[in-house]
Amino acid sequence: MSSDVIQVAIQRGSSEASHNEMFEVPAFDSQTVLDVVSWVQQNTDPTLSYRFACRVGMCGSCAMMVNGVPRWTCRTHISKVLVDNKVEIAPLRNLPVIKDLVVDMDPFFDKWVEAEGVHHGTLTRDDPIAPIDDTTAKRVEANAGIECINCSVCYAACDTVTANSEYLGPAALQRAWTLLNDAKDEGRTAILDAVSGKGGCHNCHSMGSCTTYCPNELDPMSAIAGLKRETAKRFFGRGG
Amino acid sequence: MLDTRLYMAQRITAILMAPLVLGHLAVMIYAVQGGLSTAEILGRTQGSILWFMFYGTFVVAVAIHGAIGVRTVIYEWAGVKGTALTIFTLVIGLGLFVLGARAVWAVTFA
Amino acid sequence: MGGDIRMSRFAHIKGRAHPLWIAYILHRISGLALALFLPLHFWVLAMAMTDPSKLDAFLGMTESVVVKVAEFGLVFLLAVHMFGGLRLMAMEWLPWSPPQKTLAATAAAASFLIATLFFLKAV
Numbered sequence: 183m184s185s186d187v188i189q190v191a192i193q194r195g196s197s198e199a200s201h202n203e204m205f206e207v208p209a210f211d212s213q214t215v216l217d218v219v220s221w222v223q224q225n226t227d228p229t230l231s232y233r234f235a236c237r238v239g240m241c242g243s244c245a246m247m248v249n250g251v252p253r254w255t256c257r258t259h260i261s262k263v264l265v266d267n268k269v270e271i272a273p274l275r276n277l278p279v280i281k282d283l284v285v286d287m288d289p290f291f292d293k294w295v296e297a298e299g300v301h302h303g304t305l306t307r308d309d310p311i312a313p314i315d316d317t318t319a320k321r322v323e324a325n326a327g328i329e330c331i332n333c334s335v336c337y338a339a340c341d342t343v344t345a346n347s348e349y350l351g352p353a354a355l356q357r358a359w360t361l362l363n364d365a366k367d368e369g370r371t372a373i374l375d376a377v378s379g380k381g382g383c384h385n386c387h388s389m390g391s392c393t394t395y396c397p398n399e400l401d402p403m404s405a406i407a408g409l410k411r412e413t414a415k416r417f418f419g420r421g422g
Numbered sequence: 423m424l425d426t427r428l429y430m431a432q433r434i435t436a437i438l439m440a441p442l443v444l445g446h447l448a449v450m451i452y453a454v455q456g457g458l459s460t461a462e463i464l465g466r467t468q469g470s471i472l473w474f475m476f477y478g479t480f481v482v483a484v485a486i487h488g489a490i491g492v493r494t495v496i497y498e499w500a501g502v503k504g505t506a507l508t509i510f511t512l513v514i515g516l517g518l519f520v521l522g523a524r525a526v527w528a529v530t531f532a
Numbered sequence: 533m534g535g536d537i538r539m540s541r542f543a544h545i546k547g548r549a550h551p552l553w554i555a556y557i558l559h560r561i562s563g564l565a566l567a568l569f570l571p572l573h574f575w576v577l578a579m580a581m582t583d584p585s586k587l588d589a590f591l592g593m594t595e596s597v598v599v600k601v602a603e604f605g606l607v608f609l610l611a612v613h614m615f616g617g618l619r620l621m622a623m624e625w626l627p628w629s630p631p632q633k634t635l636a637a638t639a640a641a642a643s644f645l646i647a648t649l650f651f652l653k654a655v
Binding site: 341387388389390394410411 | 550552555556557559560620624625627
């Protein structure tokens with residue numbers, strides 16, 4: 183790093199009123215964006231609100247807009263995002279801001295449930311565990327999406343979410359797609375109904391920002407395309 | 423905003439129009455060689471059931487396709503919702519159909 | 533649902549300009565432009581019935597360079613919207629790998645270009 187002090191602009195306030203505040207943060211080796219935010223909170227302004235938990239890219243709670251792009255801040259090195267030794271940090275897009283860098287995740291998780299992103303089981307504890315064959319085409323599809331950490335980066339990246347408040351969004355629809363392909367899930371009809379409604383998969387315009395920005399390199403856009411295929415098949419009376 | 427029905431209508435009309443667009447592009451490239459005139463256009467199309475079917479299908483498909491497409495854009499970019507959105511969609515669809523049908527009629531059997 | 537305190541409709545995101553987003557915006561703009569152009573197109577053509585001399589006067593304008601450029605624009609919009617749409621449907625409905633799709637789209641566009649060139653030569 184060229185300079186030993188970083189200029190950091192952090193968005194403060196809530197959805198009603200927000201402004202940028204400038205902070206100077208000393209640069210360290212292997213410093214993440216989350217480290218920078220934490221330094222400000224611990225050393226300059228203890229009233230700065232933000233979220234994090236695991237700091238190793240597992241929990242999905244620290245996502246923010248960094249220079250206008252949604253990122254998991256605990257796994258993003260500040261050196262990679264600095265422009266002229268400056269960085270702009272803001273709360274996630276497309277969600278109501280509670281305070282500073284903390285957004286209300288309720289709409290995101292409500293839509294997760296709305297998309298039937300819940301387990302639809304039929305077996306009881308007395309039944310034998312269903313064997314899962316990792317090599318079947320359906321299991322490969324399901325496996326491709328199950329590493330989602332619910333960080334909402336894709337939800338923040340999507341312009342369709344911004345423009346259409348009903349739209350369920352990439353994460354919820356990808357979850358629906360993994361369950362549809364999961365041999366242990368029996369919710370096919372419920373899932374297809376849920377993703378065929380007004381806010382469903384057909385609102386996706388395949389702009390691909392979800393897949394571009396997913397920190398776990400998942401591909402929600404292709405998962406949503408899978409839902410479009412399955413609902414189209416059902417429309418023609420096949421694959422109910 | 424877009425459910426399965428509208429989505430399928432949009433895609434089916436799109437598939438229907440793909441060969442029609444290719445045909446239309448070919449006619450355009452062919453027709454502009456040596457200049458356009460009313461007589462030249464009518465000489466090709468007048469009394470032709472084939473052209474009537476070709477452009478008639480095209481107009482029906484484009485009225486449906488265009489209405490659903492514009493509906494999406496005005497919902498997302500202009501915030502038009504509910505009944506207003508339905509009326510808007512119908513006006514665009516019917517408008518395109520009436521104007522288009524009139525044009526097809528004009529160059530074939532009028 | 534807590535959607536009542538949303539951020540502004542066009543809250544900014546930078547770094548949108550990846551290929552798929554550009555394809556999306558091109559498809560939307562070309563579609564919108566075609567939808568705006570069509571009523572005019574239909575209106576003018578119907579003059580063959582209502583006022584043939586006016587249609588001839590209008591068609592005479594197509595000799596001017598400005599109109600030629602506009603015509604080129606319209607043909608371009610139509611071609612872009614069609615190929616963009618075919619690309620979209622291939623992406624949604626054909627379970628191909630992304631490189632296969634790129635290859636298919638490139639092949640279709642290239643063959644279309646070649647065919648058009650031949651056609652222009654032929655007439």
